[in-house]
Amino acid sequence: MARDLGAAQRFYGEVAGWRFRPARLGEAFSVAELDGMPVAGIGALAGDLAVAVAWTPYFAVDDADVAVDRIRERSGTIAVGPVSFESGGRGALVADRDGAVFGIWEGQVSSGWRVGSGQAPAWLELRTRDAFESAIFYGEVLEWATGRAGCCEVAYEEERVVLRQEGEPVARLDSGPVEPGSYSPYTRPRWHVHFRVPALEPAVEAAVALGGRTVSETGTSATERWVSLRDPDGALFTLTSFRTDGGGADG
Template sequence: MARDLDSAQRFYGAVLGWDFRPTHLGDGVVVAFRDGAPVAGIGALTGNRGVPVVWTPYFAVEDADATAARVRERGATMAVGPLAFGTGRAALAADPAGAVFGFWHGEAVPDWSMGRGSAPAWLELRTRDAFAAAIFYGEVLDWDSERPGSCTVSYEHDHVVLRHGHDTVARISGGALEEAPDPEVRPRWHVHFHVPDLESAIDAATGLGARAASPVQTSVTSRWMVLSDPEGALFTVVTPQDGNP
């Protein structure tokens, strides 16, 4: 959600190589595409200036009302909705540790994918207790169930890993601090976007008014940096290390 939809499109188009198309959700929402594949949605914030500009993951559900009831039953907070929105119903919630997420019941953009191609590289939840978070989201969103198409959950190297088929779509990591002043440390969902060249993306972003919110970080498989866009929304750009797919 952005305050200036046109400026957001110019920024992310230049930094991440996205182009944008209108949707059946109205004039205030566009879908970003990379190489013909849908990547993300950007909507226009209106009214309350106190609402932060932020990237939020939305999870598909089969029944928005039932999902909202499960959120409340498990000690979490329903912030907005479920409300009718375009061809479906959407809602915003905060999990028991305070991380904000959304869910959606209805028609989705065709061929939307996670964890492969031009889609977001992956989602990461950094929270206090990864095991407790996995139980909460599994119960609320019906992960690791017998329902066809359900995501599978596994525990690997002190992380919880969520997969859909062969694609890794999310990871849950523990150790975040609820009252930490730094939003990088508080429980929240982090959105990671693929870029072909990390330094080029960082230069483009900072040249258009973004700021670095972390140093460049590395692992065996990838390199990444957290950026804050000109309106303050945090996102991560990530590229594979040489020799990795």
């Protein structure tokens, strides 16, 4: 969700190398692509819907009404929808029991949209009060770990829940100190998106030059390096790139 579609496209185009095409959802929407594959969607609706400028993950469901009913039954919140679009899809903007916002989508989904595949976002992270309890909520709402074709597998690893699809990690749920209802994005439960770029420093420099700012030090693992940022409108996201030095973790 952005305030100005053109400004958002200019920023992420320079930072992440994305190109944009019109979406079937209307003039306020565009699809970001990298090397011809879809990466993300931008909708200039933050002002119209009185919602925060933010990156929000949308999870595919077979039936939006059924998913919304499951969310209500488990004390989640329905903010918008389900709404029908001319494209034939139906979506809703919702929140889990602790207030972390996410979306659901019923309709056609390109295989290129799957997190962790191709040019799509590298992974998603849920920062929440209790990762195990949240995994139960999302598992029941989104039918994780049900054994049906295409569903995700869930594992508890090193005090966090890891979500995999076809063996590849696509999301992790981390327990930690959070404050449900907090106005601070650093303390309230939330989903956080990680976008992969070829080289970290040039992308971060471009973001800062275009009005964004870093909000973390550079993190490092055995295989990747990453930095969290805000775009000019305040949306939080993380840029990550593979390490090329072959070194071990130092951060």
